[in-house]
Amino acid sequence: MSVKIALLGFGTVASGIPLLLENNSSKIRSVVGDDLVIAKVLVRDETAKKRLLDQGYSYQFVTSIDDIVDDESIDMVVELMGRIEPAKTFISRALSAGKPVVTANKDLIALYGGDLLTLAAEHQVALYYEAAVAGGIPILRALADSFTSDKLTRVLGVLNGTTNFMLTKMIDEGWTYEMALQKAQELGYAESDPTNDVKGIDAAYKVAILSQFAFGMTIDFEAISYSGIDKIRPEDMTVAQKLGYVIKLVGLLEETASGLNAEVSPVFLPKTHPLATVDGVMNAVYVESIGVGQAMFYGPGAGQMPTATAVVADMIQAACTLRDHTAPVFNRFATKTRLAKPEDIVSSYYFAIQAANKAGQLLELTRLCDVCGIRVEQLLSDEIDSDRLDFVMITHEMSKKEFVCFTTLLQDHQDFHMLNTFKILGD
Amino acid sequence: MSVKIALLGFGTVASGIPLLLENNSSKIRSVVGDDLVIAKVLVRDETAKKRLLDQGYSYQFVTSIDDIVDDESIDMVVELMGRIEPAKTFISRALSAGKPVVTANKDLIALYGGDLLTLAAEHQVALYYEAAVAGGIPILRALADSFTSDKLTRVLGVLNGTTNFMLTKMIDEGWTYEMALQKAQELGYAESDPTNDVKGIDAAYKVAILSQFAFGMTIDFEAISYSGIDKIRPEDMTVAQKLGYVIKLVGLLEETASGLNAEVSPVFLPKTHPLATVDGVMNAVYVESIGVGQAMFYGPGAGQMPTATAVVADMIQAACTLRDHTAPVFNRFATKTRLAKPEDIVSSYYFAIQAANKAGQLLELTRLCDVCGIRVEQLLSDEIDSDRLDFVMITHEMSKKEFVCFTTLLQDHQDFHMLNTFKILGD
Numbered sequence: 001m002s003v004k005i006a007l008l009g010f011g012t013v014a015s016g017i018p019l020l021l022e023n024n025s026s027k028i029r030s031v032v033g034d035d036l037v038i039a040k041v042l043v044r045d046e047t048a049k050k051r052l053l054d055q056g057y058s059y060q061f062v063t064s065i066d067d068i069v070d071d072e073s074i075d076m077v078v079e080l081m082g083r084i085e086p087a088k089t090f091i092s093r094a095l096s097a098g099k100p101v102v103t104a105n106k107d108l109i110a111l112y113g114g115d116l117l118t119l120a121a122e123h124q125v126a127l128y129y130e131a132a133v134a135g136g137i138p139i140l141r142a143l144a145d146s147f148t149s150d151k152l153t154r155v156l157g158v159l160n161g162t163t164n165f166m167l168t169k170m171i172d173e174g175w176t177y178e179m180a181l182q183k184a185q186e187l188g189y190a191e192s193d194p195t196n197d198v199k200g201i202d203a204a205y206k207v208a209i210l211s212q213f214a215f216g217m218t219i220d221f222e223a224i225s226y227s228g229i230d231k232i233r234p235e236d237m238t239v240a241q242k243l244g245y246v247i248k249l250v251g252l253l254e255e256t257a258s259g260l261n262a263e264v265s266p267v268f269l270p271k272t273h274p275l276a277t278v279d280g281v282m283n284a285v286y287v288e289s290i291g292v293g294q295a296m297f298y299g300p301g302a303g304q305m306p307t308a309t310a311v312v313a314d315m316i317q318a319a320c321t322l323r324d325h326t327a328p329v330f331n332r333f334a335t336k337t338r339l340a341k342p343e344d345i346v347s348s349y350y351f352a353i354q355a356a357n358k359a360g361q362l363l364e365l366t367r368l369c370d371v372c373g374i375r376v377e378q379l380l381s382d383e384i385d386s387d388r389l390d391f392v393m394i395t396h397e398m399s400k401k402e403f404v405c406f407t408t409l410l411q412d413h414q415d416f417h418m419l420n421t422f423k424i425l426g427d
Numbered sequence: 428m429s430v431k432i433a434l435l436g437f438g439t440v441a442s443g444i445p446l447l448l449e450n451n452s453s454k455i456r457s458v459v460g461d462d463l464v465i466a467k468v469l470v471r472d473e474t475a476k477k478r479l480l481d482q483g484y485s486y487q488f489v490t491s492i493d494d495i496v497d498d499e500s501i502d503m504v505v506e507l508m509g510r511i512e513p514a515k516t517f518i519s520r521a522l523s524a525g526k527p528v529v530t531a532n533k534d535l536i537a538l539y540g541g542d543l544l545t546l547a548a549e550h551q552v553a554l555y556y557e558a559a560v561a562g563g564i565p566i567l568r569a570l571a572d573s574f575t576s577d578k579l580t581r582v583l584g585v586l587n588g589t590t591n592f593m594l595t596k597m598i599d600e601g602w603t604y605e606m607a608l609q610k611a612q613e614l615g616y617a618e619s620d621p622t623n624d625v626k627g628i629d630a631a632y633k634v635a636i637l638s639q640f641a642f643g644m645t646i647d648f649e650a651i652s653y654s655g656i657d658k659i660r661p662e663d664m665t666v667a668q669k670l671g672y673v674i675k676l677v678g679l680l681e682e683t684a685s686g687l688n689a690e691v692s693p694v695f696l697p698k699t700h701p702l703a704t705v706d707g708v709m710n711a712v713y714v715e716s717i718g719v720g721q722a723m724f725y726g727p728g729a730g731q732m733p734t735a736t737a738v739v740a741d742m743i744q745a746a747c748t749l750r751d752h753t754a755p756v757f758n759r760f761a762t763k764t765r766l767a768k769p770e771d772i773v774s775s776y777y778f779a780i781q782a783a784n785k786a787g788q789l790l791e792l793t794r795l796c797d798v799c800g801i802r803v804e805q806l807l808s809d810e811i812d813s814d815r816l817d818f819v820m821i822t823h824e825m826s827k828k829e830f831v832c833f834t835t836l837l838q839d840h841q842d843f844h845m846l847n848t849f850k851i852l853g854d
Binding site: 020021023026027028030031130136138141142144146147148149150151207216275277282289290291292293294295296297298299300303305306308309310311312313315317324325332333334335384 | 447450564565568573576718719726735736741744751752760761850
């Protein structure tokens, strides 16, 4: 008896699956006790079907989801189409038909995971999506199975390979943002419309999923504040380097007195921080907790084979739940969602401020800091020309409330203009 | 209904368990569906019992294992006594009584794990030991559950916190081996008899366990060649630094054409390698594979709370198997053990060689290399005094067979003396 799989979609990741099933067949058999066999593949239409048959693939290609959900011989459905619809409908139908589902669809899980998990629970079938966060890094299962005895306090993730590649090149090679983006597109790391990557949206989807596993909290995507790497200036890079930091796009989840803070933004990380050495398209998730202290999980965040490997690992786990007739809940940790209040969200900051070049500006700037209760740790000034004086400030820890106070004061001030702000994350 | 636990031993790690159970009770309940309760604690004798009662502990302390294995209300046994006996007998009796067992005892698992796992399988109960390898890093479960779809090719581990602390201090602070050892002992990282740590034995135990999870192979402890950090000279440190390497004590498992090579030794690692930044008492396991490519798992290798956290995570998993009535095999991957032949074990090497200071020595040295088929990549010479000339050689890749050829030639040569050798691991 083999476990019969239906694939929804046969793009890059999906086409890596047969290879993994074949090359690891004896290992899979020793774990599952059975073979996993691709029994059907859903493709868009007859043209796609003909193209794949012409390429030599001999799967049973179908063009209607009915041929899969109504087929009792299909044991499991693997969704690799991407986007929201029709993936959401197809997954819902598969779950309702009592078939476990594996997916790598982070957008879908981040936005509609709650509904789908409820459906999976109702029908007592697995819904696994390890590949949706940090590709080849098995972080979700580690959080779900190995951190059950621990209380997490903070999670920092380099969760987007495209932007991490770009930032690495901007730091190491001195490339501009535009050069880095162009190269990332040439290499196929960035799409022609790079918005989701460079604006931090992709990383924010992953933060939404991580929050369930790390803190047991389901947060609305809207509750995650995100910003991207497209506003980083070469000057920010230079100052960061000079002061011993690197700039990384970091997904942050942290427990505060009032609740969870979830955000994505480019931050200053000390060069000595384990995440600071995560370069190129690699991803990493750094976990702080009461019990273990610090741990980091590092690996490729995307790519055909790493993603396919994570998908097949999920398929194997799902097959084990079929074999064992167990209640196959990916993540059982759930608690009431509480979001942090701005006064409890605390960090040091980097501020780059442009000022009119005239006497008394430093005095005025420190007065504004004082008004908002901000303590300055380090201050650099740079006379750009006879009209313009730039300041760089590193602050002691301050709250998001104080941050808003300060940025609002500057916005309304005729002599000052905020060029950029970054959180500074400590060791 | 709660899950009733018996602890064997109540030392440092064990005494961290009640705290974790209490602080994470709602999380544990959401995962297991039940509470985990410490019902009995086995201690050595009446004196130990009295001491713990005097300290305010109110557990039911017992001094005979019979009181645990014969008690049908005990659901699970957690062994934290360490050493081989009586731990081995007690675990065997618990398994034979149908009770799942969790242990952190790496010596025992490395040396007798096979017998105990067979016994666990016979009685259909769990035997989990995540804490035995790299303390707070959930590497065993990650390999068992998330790398089932992948073929591993090489595993490199910084697996001993004591020696990694010492090496870090020797590199960063220029301490001698003796200073580093003394400090490690003062801080409680090293025992008064540090043999197991500094000679690489502790790391070799972990390599033996990792080989089962990473390669499905059970290897005899005797098949693991190990050496420690006690022979590292300050001069080796200096040359490593100069050439862009750090010296780390690395547990290595690698697949070769003829089979598995397993060893522990201090090696040269490029400073750019992810493992090179693993400093102090931290551990990390770096995994190379066909599917994922590279991944690294980083965290504390020891310490009360990290170890206790890993133990409790195992207890939770074991409790889930009781709830689900599943066949609770930690690692199902098993394949025939094949050990690598010396000619297939390939690496670059660092050789530090002392020579008599006379003409023609370089010529003679290169002749010896030639005899063994060794290609030199880099050569440094240093005239120590009028009698002595030191050479440092970095080789291209060469086999262990060639290594033995060369070291044997040098041993028999009146003019040369091998001061030290290190493997050089590539990126």
